Amino acid sequence: MSNEKKDRWKPEWIPPDAGDAFTTEVMGGIRSVHDGMPNQEKTETPFNSRSIRRQLSVDEYVQGVLNENRVILSRAITLIESNLPAHMELAQEILKKLLPHTGKSIRVGITGVPGAGKSTFIENLGCQLCDKGHKVAVLAVDPSSTVTKGSILGDKTRMEQLSRNPRAYIRPSPSSGTLGGVTRKSRETILLCEAAGYDVLLIETVGVGQSEVTVRSMVDFFLLLMITGAGDELQGMKKGVIELADAIVINKADGDNKQKALMAKVDYDRILHFLRPATEGWVTKGHTCSASTGEGVDDVWRMVEKFHQITAASGIFERRRRTQMLSWVQSMVQEYLQALFINHPDVIQKKPQIEQDVINGRISATMAVKNLIEIFEGH
Numbered sequence: 272m273s274n275e276k277k278d279r280w281k282p283e284w285i286p287p288d289a290g291d292a293f294t295t296e297v298m299g300g301i302r303s304v305h306d307g308m309p310n311q312e313k314t315e316t317p318f319n320s321r322s323i324r325r326q327l328s329v330d331e332y333v334q335g336v337l338n339e340n341r342v343i344l345s346r347a348i349t350l351i352e353s354n355l356p357a358h359m360e361l362a363q364e365i366l367k368k369l370l371p372h373t374g375k376s377i378r379v380g381i382t383g384v385p386g387a388g389k390s391t392f393i394e395n396l397g398c399q400l401c402d403k404g405h406k407v408a409v410l411a412v413d414p415s416s417t418v419t420k421g422s423i424l425g426d427k428t429r430m431e432q433l434s435r436n437p438r439a440y441i442r443p444s445p446s447s448g449t450l451g452g453v454t455r456k457s458r459e460t461i462l463l464c465e466a467a468g469y470d471v472l473l474i475e476t477v478g479v480g481q482s483e484v485t486v487r488s489m490v491d492f493f494l495l496l497m498i499t500g501a502g503d504e505l506q507g508m509k510k511g512v513i514e515l516a517d518a519i520v521i522n523k524a525d526g527d528n529k530q531k532a533l534m535a536k537v538d539y540d541r542i543l544h545f546l547r548p549a550t551e552g553w554v555t556k557g558h559t560c561s562a563s564t565g566e567g568v569d570d571v572w573r574m575v576e577k578f579h580q581i582t583a584a585s586g587i588f589e590r591r592r593r594t595q596m597l598s599w600v601q602s603m604v605q606e607y608l609q610a611l612f613i614n615h616p617d618v619i620q621k622k623p624q625i626e627q628d629v630i631n632g633r634i635s636a637t638m639a640v641k642n643l644i645e646i647f648e649g650h
Contacts, residue, residue: 492579
């Protein structure tokens, strides 16, 4: 009998005299640590969770990220996304040591209406950038269910070709209900990817129309992907997110739809002429492309490079980065104070009764808030 056969065993619920009628067998897992990427050696280890998931030190995390070890990078991002106090403290120590190695990338936020082809566009653009020698990190934010709080995290599966490219790294993350579909830890994940040597960061966000604004506070270039023939021209005339865009790209400009896309581009240019540019010294314009055929995608990237050259020369690029860091501090303070309030013992104890009073109409919502704040402050 082979070793593989010896490693197999049948569950206890299978009748002893069943013979081959039941073919279900449980096999041991893969006895190696490997992320499936080429040019990486398999590390043989005893098959138990303790050896595979050995807790790394801060220096091991730092060196692993700097050495572009994808497994350690993924584990570091998991620490960033964790809400456990021990993980958060370890993550901050790692970030502190990696900060001098960050900031050397172009951060591009990509949003758009559902069905605009964001994943297809990112895969095409990412593959072209990898072919040019860039290292591309894609942070794909997946919408979280308001019922189950879970996410499918299927963007990596949709970007099948890009996910196999050794110069690309795709990290799907749940939105966790955050406005704009950007996770609370996305900014820190960006820093980790930069420290790992990725010079182009593509942040794909949940397409939720005019609420998609949070991404603007963490990227250099904000791209709004649209399609024609679905009422988007009218939607684009509403200010909202269009005021934040550095470029509007009409996707799926191929076949019979190409002429419609060109007409939509003219309409958007006419609208943008009356709006204040999202970035000082830069004129936002409409563009067309086809993510499925690749036509026009390279032109979009040349536009991003031109944007970087112009804003870097004028100092606007660095000024925006500094402003974003301050905005980051403010948002983190707000999150900390909110957590402090929600987890306050007296608030936890008395909040249900106050909420019930609001539901029953005994007090107003404003009075309920006032009472909760007074409880928190100890009055």
